[in-house]
Amino acid sequence: MESSDETNGAAALDTLRTAARDPRGYVGRWRAEHPGRKVLGVLPMNFPRELAHAAGVLPVIVADDQQPVTEGRAFLPEFYCGFTRNLADQAATGRFDLYDGLFVADHCIQLLGATDIVRELEPRAPVFLGQLISSLNDISAGAKIAEMVATLRTEVESFAGRTITDDALRASIRSFNRDRALMRRVFDARAAGDTCFSPVELQDVVASAQAMDPDEHHRLLSAVVAAREPRPRDDRIRVHLSGHLCHAPRRELLEVIEEAGAVVVDDDLWTGRRYLQAMVDESTPPLEAIGRWYAERNVAVPCPTRVQHDVDWDRWLLDAAERSGAEAVVHLMPKFCEPHMLYYPELRRALDTAGLPQLLVETEHEGIPLESFRTRLEALVERTHRNRPAYA
Amino acid sequence: MTVTMPTTTTTPDRSRRLAVTREGGRMIAEYWDELFTARERGKQIVWYNGGALNPIFQAAGLAWCHGEAFAARLAAQQLEGPAQLAGAEYGYNAELCSYSRTHLGCAVLTLQGDEGGSTGVVGMHDQAELASRLPRPDFFVNNYAGCSTGQQWDEISYRVFDKEVPIFNISHPFLWGNKPDAGYLAGEEWESASRYVRDQLVDLIAWLEERSGNRFDWDLLRESMTYIKRAAELRREGLELCKAKPAPATFWDWISCVAPINFLPGDQRLVDYFQAVKDEIQDRIDRGISGVENERYRMYFDGIMNWNKLGFLSRKFAEHGVAVLAGRYIQNAFWQEPQLIDTDDPLLGMAQHYLLCPTNHGTKTLDYLTLRDCAEYDVDGIVFHSTRTCRAFTGPQRLLARSAQNNLGIPSIFFEGDVADASFYKEEILESRLTAMLEAIDVKRAQAS
Numbered sequence: 001m002e003s004s005d006e007t008n009g010a011a012a013l014d015t016l017r018t019a020a021r022d023p024r025g026y027v028g029r030w031r032a033e034h035p036g037r038k039v040l041g042v043l044p045m046n047f048p049r050e051l052a053h054a055a056g057v058l059p060v061i062v063a064d065d066q067q068p069v070t071e072g073r074a075f076l077p078e079f080y081c082g083f084t085r086n087l088a089d090q091a092a093t094g095r096f097d098l099y100d101g102l103f104v105a106d107h108c109i110q111l112l113g114a115t116d117i118v119r120e121l122e123p124r125a126p127v128f129l130g131q132l133i134s135s136l137n138d139i140s141a142g143a144k145i146a147e148m149v150a151t152l153r154t155e156v157e158s159f160a161g162r163t164i165t166d167d168a169l170r171a172s173i174r175s176f177n178r179d180r181a182l183m184r185r186v187f188d189a190r191a192a193g194d195t196c197f198s199p200v201e202l203q204d205v206v207a208s209a210q211a212m213d214p215d216e217h218h219r220l221l222s223a224v225v226a227a228r229e230p231r232p233r234d235d236r237i238r239v240h241l242s243g244h245l246c247h248a249p250r251r252e253l254l255e256v257i258e259e260a261g262a263v264v265v266d267d268d269l270w271t272g273r274r275y276l277q278a279m280v281d282e283s284t285p286p287l288e289a290i291g292r293w294y295a296e297r298n299v300a301v302p303c304p305t306r307v308q309h310d311v312d313w314d315r316w317l318l319d320a321a322e323r324s325g326a327e328a329v330v331h332l333m334p335k336f337c338e339p340h341m342l343y344y345p346e347l348r349r350a351l352d353t354a355g356l357p358q359l360l361v362e363t364e365h366e367g368i369p370l371e372s373f374r375t376r377l378e379a380l381v382e383r384t385h386r387n388r389p390a391y392a
Numbered sequence: 393m394t395v396t397m398p399t400t401t402t403t404p405d406r407s408r409r410l411a412v413t414r415e416g417g418r419m420i421a422e423y424w425d426e427l428f429t430a431r432e433r434g435k436q437i438v439w440y441n442g443g444a445l446n447p448i449f450q451a452a453g454l455a456w457c458h459g460e461a462f463a464a465r466l467a468a469q470q471l472e473g474p475a476q477l478a479g480a481e482y483g484y485n486a487e488l489c490s491y492s493r494t495h496l497g498c499a500v501l502t503l504q505g506d507e508g509g510s511t512g513v514v515g516m517h518d519q520a521e522l523a524s525r526l527p528r529p530d531f532f533v534n535n536y537a538g539c540s541t542g543q544q545w546d547e548i549s550y551r552v553f554d555k556e557v558p559i560f561n562i563s564h565p566f567l568w569g570n571k572p573d574a575g576y577l578a579g580e581e582w583e584s585a586s587r588y589v590r591d592q593l594v595d596l597i598a599w600l601e602e603r604s605g606n607r608f609d610w611d612l613l614r615e616s617m618t619y620i621k622r623a624a625e626l627r628r629e630g631l632e633l634c635k636a637k638p639a640p641a642t643f644w645d646w647i648s649c650v651a652p653i654n655f656l657p658g659d660q661r662l663v664d665y666f667q668a669v670k671d672e673i674q675d676r677i678d679r680g681i682s683g684v685e686n687e688r689y690r691m692y693f694d695g696i697m698n699w700n701k702l703g704f705l706s707r708k709f710a711e712h713g714v715a716v717l718a719g720r721y722i723q724n725a726f727w728q729e730p731q732l733i734d735t736d737d738p739l740l741g742m743a744q745h746y747l748l749c750p751t752n753h754g755t756k757t758l759d760y761l762t763l764r765d766c767a768e769y770d771v772d773g774i775v776f777h778s779t780r781t782c783r784a785f786t787g788p789q790r791l792l793a794r795s796a797q798n799n800l801g802i803p804s805i806f807f808e809g810d811v812a813d814a815s816f817y818k819e820e821i822l823e824s825r826l827t828a829m830l831e832a833i834d835v836k837r838a839q840a841s
Contacts, residue, residue, distance in 0.1 A: 074790060
């Protein structure tokens with residue numbers, strides 16, 4: 001018989017899972033509970049949601065909703081990534097009515113292509129690009145970041161029809177930090193050996209955080225965490241998942257990785273550690289702190305969409321593998337993701353040099369060849385087994 | 393990976409390409425030969441991407457290699473294979489921008505062939521292959537506007553060379569058009585972005601002076617920009633002349649003029665060249681000679697150039713009596729607004745041209761430019777080159793096609809190809825879709841008469 005904590009934990013996880021997989025349902029409930037308040041769609045990966053939250057807006061990171069692309073095909077070429085084609089499809093089929101506006105802070109040419117489709121097809125919704133400088137070694141980077149964060153604050157105020165006070169912003173920063181810190185505790189525990197959460201469960205936890213109010217998410221996640229007992233690792237092959245920079249990999253792919261005889265011990269996925277690793281400094285003035293958060297995110301988990309000469313995704317990956325004991329790396333590369341394609345040879349070279357087995361899996365929005373992946377993953381597991389000492 | 397098959401044609405060539413572009417070809421060939429031997433002449437070499445920084449490098453006493461230009465040249469000569477193979481073996485995905493893939497492949501070849509590093513001419517063992525003759529860089533400069541891949545491409549070049557080559561990056565705001573006052577060459581967004589990029593050019597010049605040890609020659613910059621401005625004016629005047637019916641020259645002639653305006657030194661020879669281009673066009677008008685034999689249709693071409701197929705496409709469209717007259721890659725790129733250049737103080741105007749890269753606008757501005765040019769050249773339809781590995785150019789194309797149909801009643805077709813990878817080109821798709829569009833135009837004309 002389940003204890004009350006377990007029951008509450010299971011119910012809380014179910015609520016998170018539902019919000020992750022059906023943000024429309026969550027937004028509908030939120031709107032009903034907050035009449036007159038707006039919902040802002042924000043595109044990954046770097047828009048500071050705290051600004052919108054402090055203005056009384058619900059900032060929802062627009063997710064790939066895993067629906068097949070139908071009418072959206074008419075608006076973007078087939079060689080745009082699945083996420084952006086899905087965004088175009090959301091706009092083309094009216095699914096973007098979920099949001100009252102759309103803000104984007106990143107310069108990804110595919111993302112901007114999809115954003116222009118939204119601007120064209122959803123003229124009722126304001127669409128704002130507040131481009132955060134992506135070259136972080138530029139002489140003017142600090143000043144440009146500060147300038148853009150201030151602009152974003154003004155634009156969000158205009159969207160919300162409400163001034164953002166420093167006190168409100170501090171409170172929002174605390175809320176998001178608290179939620180990130182709890183998620184990070186879970187991820188750190190996994191890296192240290194706790195397997196009580198499956199990769200799909202953790203993806204639901206993070207994806208729901210990307211859609212929900214942070215206080216509500218924190219309350220539910222606290223119940224989930226309280227109900228879970230740590231579970232030690234067994235001797236399955238320990239795998240680090242790398243990639244999928246701005247949307248979630250298909251859940252069935254995560255499942256098949258573990259079915260192949262591996263256990264996921266860490267990741268740098270967007271719906272994983274990439275989202276939660278960097279915190280906003282609560283001890284500095286809030287707008288300045290948000291600027292620093294952005295500037296330092298690339299240090300927390302290096303991103304191939306940023307340019308920073310002294311920060312290396314490959315070095316970070318090797319360090320992460322050492323911390324978690326990962327024995328192999330699976331690169332999850334969404335088809336047509338050019339930043340990932342450019343950096344992949346550097347990652348491959350570093351892992352090869354370190355003797356870490358790796359597998360590149362190129363993912364697609366729909367129709368992924370799962371059984372082919374299963375065979376290749378099983379081969380990776382076998383290959384990695386041979387790396388283990390005979391008498392460990 | 394590129395597989396370039398010879399293209400055979402059984403029909404006579406009905407294109408009448410400008411004779412003067414052969415001189416442009418000679419100038420370009422000389423330029424590259426000079427670059428390959430620049431190190432032997434004591435020159436430091438900069439690899440750069442994006443907007444035309446060559447006047448700054450000229451005034452800084454450097455030799456320069458434009459990454460896209462070199463990739464395009466290899467593709468135009470159908471010599472891109474070795475570089476792309478080297479890139480593929482290194483791990484670059486075939487769906488990656490083929491400019492960057494070719495250029496990074498050259499970087500890999502440069503490193504692999506570095507036994508000849510003391511001479512600066514790489515790949516001594518394999519000099520027959522143009523791809524391996526690129527001298528290794530002393531500096532990288534990134535000047536990419538619009539396409540987000542550009543910044544990463546140079547950052548990766550920096551990493552391929554083990555972070556041993558100094559790199560400078562210029563950041564460009566995307567001209568998105570947030571505010572009601574935003575427009576082409578107008579609004580606060582345009583003004584602030586212009587100033588921001590100009591300030592970075594000042595920083596770049598100081599950076600180059602410090603690292604090269606060369607004093608920057610401001611007079612030489614003013615002088616070269618004076619020549620470039622004049623060449624750009626002549627180019628625009630020549631483009632204006634092509635509005636005539638029948639058109640005296642075509643888009644393909646202007647494609648042949650891209651390299652000279654985009655990266656050759658600013659000097660009298662450049663001005664003379666564009667004067668000769670304009671003169672030949674004027675002469676054709678005077679003598680009633682058209683760029684396509686028996687022009688029947690006028691087309692706009694949207695898409696970055698398919699460099700493997702330049703000659704082939706010019707013949708193909710001419711074969712159908714189609715004069716391709718204008719396109720985003722010609723009318724809206726390459727010093728296309730010479731009036732912005734103040735030759736006494738050229739940096740602001742240069743910065744503005746870098747921002748005017750035809751992939752650095754939101755669709756609202758592109759829509760304005762496309763409709764304007766389609767109307768001014770009185771075109772019957774648009775051919776969209778769905779450039780497989782160029783997400784920057786292809787992103788807005790479907791919206792542009794829709795707008796042209798809705799606002800001007802102009803039909804369009806899409807065909808598949810790529811900038812520098814011939815394997816993506818699909819001949820039968822272009823042939824069948826082009827034929828269908830021309831038939832539809834004929835039907836429309838018959839109904840109207």
